[in-house]
Amino acid sequence: MKLSICMMVKNEEKNLHRCLESLKPILEQIDSELVIVDTGSSDNTVEIARQYTDKVYFHKWNNDFSSMRNITIGYAKGEWILIIDADEKIEDTSEIILFLNSIYANKYKSVDVNIKNITNIEDNRYGIISSPRMFLNDGTFRYEGRIHNIPIYKKPTVVLNITFLHYGYIETDTKLMKKKFLRTSSILIEEIKKDPKNIYYNYQLAVSYAMYKDYDKALKQIIKTYKIINDRKLNKKDYVYIYYEMASYYYFAGDSTKYKIIEDICKEGIQLEKEYIDLYFLLGKISIFTNNFVQAQKSYKEYINLLENYKNLSIYKNTAFKLYTLDRLEETYYDLSFIFFNLKKYKECIIYIKKLSSGKYIEKAFELIVKSYLKLKKHEELKEYYNENIVCLDKNKLRIFYSYLELEIDKSIEEDRVDIISKFSGNNDTYSFLNKIRVYYNSEYENLGQLVNKFVRVLDLNYEPNYFGDLIYYKIKLKDDIYDMLSNVSMNKIEEFIVYIANKYDDFKDTAYNYITQNINSDFQVIRVNRLLDRFVLVMDKLNEEQYRFIFKDYVNSGIKYISVIYSNEILDNEMIYDVKNDEDSFFIFMNKANQLKTYNEKEYIKYLRKALELYPFMKKGIGMLLDDFKNKFNAKNNEFENYKKKVKITIKAFIDNNKLDEANKIIAEYEQIVKDDLEVVLFKSKISLKKLSNVNTSYKM
Structure with a gap:
């Protein structure tokens, strides 16, 4: 038998x-067996295994990985032994089959393969390490070490271009990661207690954490x-594989000084291994x-050079090294575009932008893309890049791109603004059609309102971004009805559009004022929009007093x-202000x-004006005008009343002086119905009494 696959x-x-399933081609094309040792499954593992082989054995888990591996090897009858775990699969088995069927296999006693450790499926994140997985079954091959079992095997070793995909450490599967951590770390801690200076166990415990x-x-x-390593004065080059982990852990856990420390670690590691x-x-x-952009450029370019030929690197074939960044080329291109953008080298920025191929990093680079092309006034080239790389993205991502484009359009001079809008008006989508309308507006197209x-x-x-507010502005400028087009649009969305218009157009105040003055009526669709327009015009506070009033x-x-x-009458009548929207x-x-x-209780009127102001201080100026109006009206009434009192008192005095006392008393009685406790009137009454007494005495003498 040529091969035993042991699990x-x-x-x-x-x-x-x-x-x-990934092993089927080997089992079908090579004289081979599949040996599976179950260590205590409680799910359907055994039933699944028996669908593929009748060589299923049972041994209780003994908390020693190498011991269990060696049990599986003990069942092997093949000339070669292939080791694979259940959470792995072989990406392409053809090279194993070719190797085992060739005389070339007779030259070697072991085989290294690539283990691609998938850490995040969604982001396509992984690390790669070269690992010995196929061994000549000569009776000496075995594993040692309770955890991270180490194969003891003979050389020479051939490196085959075979990849095992390993799904055992998916970082998003927190339950799985916790289970493996607890299992692995507990064994490592036990082993370190026995051998505190063991570099391998200490390193693996750090990796587990x-x-x-x-x-x-x-x-x-x-x-x-x-x-x-330092204390034992060991050759650091033999342990250089720890440097990336050490630098990475500083990145995630270090304090404010970490960047200098990480830089020093990286440089020391590179000195030890130029291919790292x-x-x-x-x-x-x-x-x-x-912000050391020069060093960043140099480091990234060396990374790219090494990556282009990574399979020929000695460290790629070194089983001590797990390489974590072979999947980071796109990220590197993005970072280089970011570097050149910040150095204002927009041509170089675009060179690296054009190297991006994944939607994730193209989206991340939207701001750099828009700004770099527009800084160079390459409007047509930006549109070409958009058509080739961006227009195919989903609607939400496109909107993010358009938002960056809109920000730059607003900052551009008129000539550039018109040209960019024109360039982005040719596609068959809502943004392009909006730009077509913008083009027509700039050209004073006579049927713009209908369009x-x-x-x-x-x-x-309701689902369009704020810059679609241009449509509302154009209609307001044309004095066309905006109320119908906004009748099914939420108040929040209308407000979003008006904020955009107010910030963008310098003539918004005058335009909105003129529009409101021509569109005042009691129709609900009119008042719901007008109150928003009114509020923004008022808050801008650029009206004269008459306009403001x-x-x-x-x-x-x-x-x-x-x-x-x-709102219901119950809410309004009972002033249920905590049950309304805002x-x-x-x-x-x-x-x-x-x-x-207002008309019958002036004191309460003033109270409610002040309550309204306290709740909504944005209308301080308007409420102030109402309070001033009341004060002026009150003062005017007060002056009128004082004049009335003076005239009445003159009349009373005249009657008294002319001895018309009954007429004087009659006017006093009427006056006191209006004015109480007037001291002058009391004196008038005393004077009348004295006059009457004097008149009686005079009559008596006669």
Whole structure:
């Protein structure tokens, strides 16, 4: 028999089918056997295994990986032994089959393969390590070490271009990671207690902490490992594989001084191993954080050079090295584009932008893409890049791109703005059609209002970004009806559009004022929009007093009518301000109450104006005008009343002087119905009494 495939398994129903299916070509084309040792499964693992082989054996787990591996090897009858785990699969078995069927195999006693450790499926993150997995079954091959079992085998070793995909450390599977951490770390801690200076166990414990995302403990453990190497005066080059882990753990757990430490670690590691590709990548990344863009460029370019030929690197074939950054080329291209953008080298930035191929990094580079092309005034080239790389992305990503483009359009001079809009008006999508309308507006197209109406009918403005507010602005400028097009648009969205318009257009105040003055009526669709327009015009506070009074009056009237439609009488009458949508609606409740009280209870009227102001201080100026009006009216009434009192008193005095006392008393009686406790009137009454007494005495003498 040519080959024995040996496995040990426990509760692997989730993975086993995938693994064993990948082995079928070998089992079908090579004289081989599949040996599976189960160590205590409680799920369907055994049933799945028996679908592929009748050589299923049972041995209780003894907490020693190497011991269990050696049990599986003990069942092997093949000339060669292939070791694979249930959470792995072989990507392409053809080279194994070719090797075993060739005389070439007679020259070797072991085979190295690539183990691709998948850490994040969604982001396609992985690390690669070269590992011996196929061995001549000469009776001496075995495993040693309770954890991270180490194969003891003979050389020469051939490196085959075969990849095992390993799914055992998917970082998003927290349950799995915790299970493996607890199992692995407990054994490692036991072994370290027996042999505290064991570099391999100390290093693997640091790795275990990191896989469990406990970077504080991982950093302490890797520093301890490094110290052991130093204290024992060992050759650091033999242990250079710890440098990337040490630098990475500092990155995740270090303090504010970490970047300089990481830089020093990377440089020391590179001095020991010139091919250490991971350290070049990390040095490039750290150099960006410290704004050392020259060093970042140099490090990243060396990383790219090594990556282009990584399969021929000696460290790629070194089983001590796990390479973590072979999947980071796109990230490197992005970082280089970022570096050149910050150096204002926009041509170089675009060179690396064009190397990006994944949607993830193209999306991340949207801002750099837009700004770099526009800085160079390469409008047509930007549109070409967009058509080739961006237009195919989903709608949400496109909107992010458009938002960056819109920001730059707004900053551009008029000539560039018109050209960019024109360039992005040729596709068959809503953004292009918006730009077509913008082009027509700039060219004073006479049927623009009809074109906007036609466009809006097929749009749901509730789901469009704020820059579609241009459509509303154009309609306002044309004095066309905006109320119908906004009748099914939420108030929040309308407000978002108006904020955009108010910030973008310098003439918004005058344009909105003129539009409002021509569109005042009690139709609900009108008042719901007008109160928003009113509010923005008022808050901008660029109106003269007459204009401000007019708009404030319309704002209050529209607001009161609006709340009377959307809220019940119970809420309005009982002033249930905590049950309405916002402070503005509460403001209108109090203003409504104030208006009701104005004509018959001036004191309460003032109280409610002040309550409205306290709740919604944005309308301080308008409320101030109402309070001033009341004060002026009160003063005018007071002056009128004082004049009345003076005239009455003159009349009373004249009657008294002319001895017309009855007429004087009659006027005093009427006056006291209006004015109480007037001291002058009391004196008048005393004078009348004296006069009457004097008249009686005079009559008596006669």
